[in-house]
Amino acid sequence: MTVVTGRAERAELEGGARRLILDHAARLLRSNGYHQTSLREIAEAVGIRKASLYYHFRSKEEIVEAVVNDGVRLVHDAVLAALGAAGKATARERLKAAIAAHLAALHGHSDYTCASIKVFSFGENPTPESVRSIRRAYDDLWRALIDELASAGVLTPGIAPEHLRLFLLGAMNGSVDWYREGRFDIAQLAGELATLVATKDMIRTS
Amino acid sequence: MTVVTGRAERAELEGGARRLILDHAARLLRSNGYHQTSLREIAEAVGIRKASLYYHFRSKEEIVEAVVNDGVRLVHDAVLAALGAAGKATARERLKAAIAAHLAALHGHSDYTCASIKVFSFGENPTPESVRSIRRAYDDLWRALIDELASAGVLTPGIAPEHLRLFLLGAMNGSVDWYREGRFDIAQLAGELATLVATKDMIRTS
DNA sequence: GCTAGCCTACCGATCGGCAGGTAGGCAACA
DNA sequence: TGTTGCCTACCTGCCGATCGGTAGGCTAGC
Numbered sequence: 001m002t003v004v005t006g007r008a009e010r011a012e013l014e015g016g017a018r019r020l021i022l023d024h025a026a027r028l029l030r031s032n033g034y035h036q037t038s039l040r041e042i043a044e045a046v047g048i049r050k051a052s053l054y055y056h057f058r059s060k061e062e063i064v065e066a067v068v069n070d071g072v073r074l075v076h077d078a079v080l081a082a083l084g085a086a087g088k089a090t091a092r093e094r095l096k097a098a099i100a101a102h103l104a105a106l107h108g109h110s111d112y113t114c115a116s117i118k119v120f121s122f123g124e125n126p127t128p129e130s131v132r133s134i135r136r137a138y139d140d141l142w143r144a145l146i147d148e149l150a151s152a153g154v155l156t157p158g159i160a161p162e163h164l165r166l167f168l169l170g171a172m173n174g175s176v177d178w179y180r181e182g183r184f185d186i187a188q189l190a191g192e193l194a195t196l197v198a199t200k201d202m203i204r205t206s
Numbered sequence: 207m208t209v210v211t212g213r214a215e216r217a218e219l220e221g222g223a224r225r226l227i228l229d230h231a232a233r234l235l236r237s238n239g240y241h242q243t244s245l246r247e248i249a250e251a252v253g254i255r256k257a258s259l260y261y262h263f264r265s266k267e268e269i270v271e272a273v274v275n276d277g278v279r280l281v282h283d284a285v286l287a288a289l290g291a292a293g294k295a296t297a298r299e300r301l302k303a304a305i306a307a308h309l310a311a312l313h314g315h316s317d318y319t320c321a322s323i324k325v326f327s328f329g330e331n332p333t334p335e336s337v338r339s340i341r342r343a344y345d346d347l348w349r350a351l352i353d354e355l356a357s358a359g360v361l362t363p364g365i366a367p368e369h370l371r372l373f374l375l376g377a378m379n380g381s382v383d384w385y386r387e388g389r390f391d392i393a394q395l396a397g398e399l400a401t402l403v404a405t406k407d408m409i410r411t412s
Numbered sequence: 413g414c415t416a417g418c419c420t421a422c423c424g425a426t427c428g429g430c431a432g433g434t435a436g437g438c439a440a441c442a
Numbered sequence: 443t444g445t446t447g448c449c450t451a452c453c454t455g456c457c458g459a460t461c462g463g464t465a466g467g468c469t470a471g472c
Contacts, residue, residue: 017451035241039428052452060428159398163390167399170380171373178372192365193373196402245462258418266462
């Protein structure tokens with residue numbers, strides 16, 4: 001049992017300064033990218049001085065890393081939840097649900113997810129290990145899903161599964177450059193992408 | 207209005223300093239992005255001092271703009287040439303040729319094309335009109351090609367042509383993040399993408 | 413002598429980060 | 443209860459580095 005550190009934990013649980021900083025950082029990173037987002041901007045948005053950020057984080061990289069990782073995790077969790085909810089549907093409908101969840105997470109409420117795409121390859125040479133690790137886990141989720149589709153026999157034949165995954169993620173993540181709220185319908189986009197990827201022969205799994 | 211352009215034109219024709227600067231700028235922009243490419247780096251690569259760049263260009267933005275526009279133009283011309291060469295093939299093979307040309311231009315010899323993708327949305331708020339104009343022309347090329355495919359009846363039904371174009375360009379341009387020479391075959395990737403986009407009534411001969 | 417093409421030297425702005433100070437709350441103890 | 447001391451969470455103020463850009467001088471070739 002922790003006895004003395006109650007304060008920091010309380011701040012964290014209350015959605016305290018740390019979360020507040022990350023919220024503003026995510027918003028700024030999303031719209032301005034890594035190098036055009038300064039610690040002074042973040043601090044000003046939060047309402048504190050720049051140096052105070054160093055009480056909560058060790059460096060700018062640590063802030064960005066936290067935002068990016070949270071972003072990927074949010075998408076990951078959203079897609080996992082969607083797949084769970086669509087557990088008994090056809091493989092193709094599970095694909096559509098996953099795509100829709102990915103797109104919704106990208107363009108929905110969260111600045112984190114959008115920032116994580118935009119900032120993913122920092123300017124830095126070595127991408128932090130934590131980022132690569134979390135990203136890899138999300139890649140594996142899609143590998144598993146595509147394997148599932150392949151097993152169900154609904155994939156367009158003659159396409160390497162790994163290539164298909166790269167194409168699909170590219171098409172989805174590219175939407176950050178053109179998607180605008182109200183001008184596109186995520187469910188429709190997801191259905192169209194699923195139609196492209198999977199055959200139109202529906203094979204019921206239940 | 208037409209002032210001292212004779213000098214620049216001559217240098218251009220001679221393949222002189224201006225082209226040399228753009229070559230190095232393109233290479234650096236490709237690997238480091240906009241904000242991490244400094245005029246000092248470019249000048250050092252060329253072998254001159256930073257201030258000397260200002261004899262050939264008015265600003266950093268002008269350099270980047272030239273690189274980006276050249277990049278888009280190169281892809282545009284490559285795809286146009288490929289479509290010309292494949293004039294009499296089936297619509298689906300023309301699509302494959304266009305995709306292959308786009309990918310080859312992205313990952314082939316030219317740093318310009320890759321830089322144009324990576325840097326396209328500068329940090330700047332207003333993307334220069336020349337960039338948007340050239341980019342729009344390239345978009346129109348793909349709109350026309352997809353219209354052609356639609357007329358030929360080879361498109362997967364139920365997908366808005368504009369969505370299809372955005373997906374396709376996203377999948378292709380996303381390859382800058384994962385494509386590595388020798389680990390992927392552009393012709394194969396192009397064939398797979400064409401298979402995804404167009405109807406599957408053609409059986410691949412492996 | 414003119415000028416193209418480059419140079420040195422400098423500018424103000426801004427970057428991430430560090431040193432060190434301080435207000436105020438909480439806890440322990442006399 | 444009053445005092446003391448620690449800790450959190452912020453602050454002011456500064457640092458060296460680097461940014462894009464400017465001013466003005468030098469030199470070689472026509």
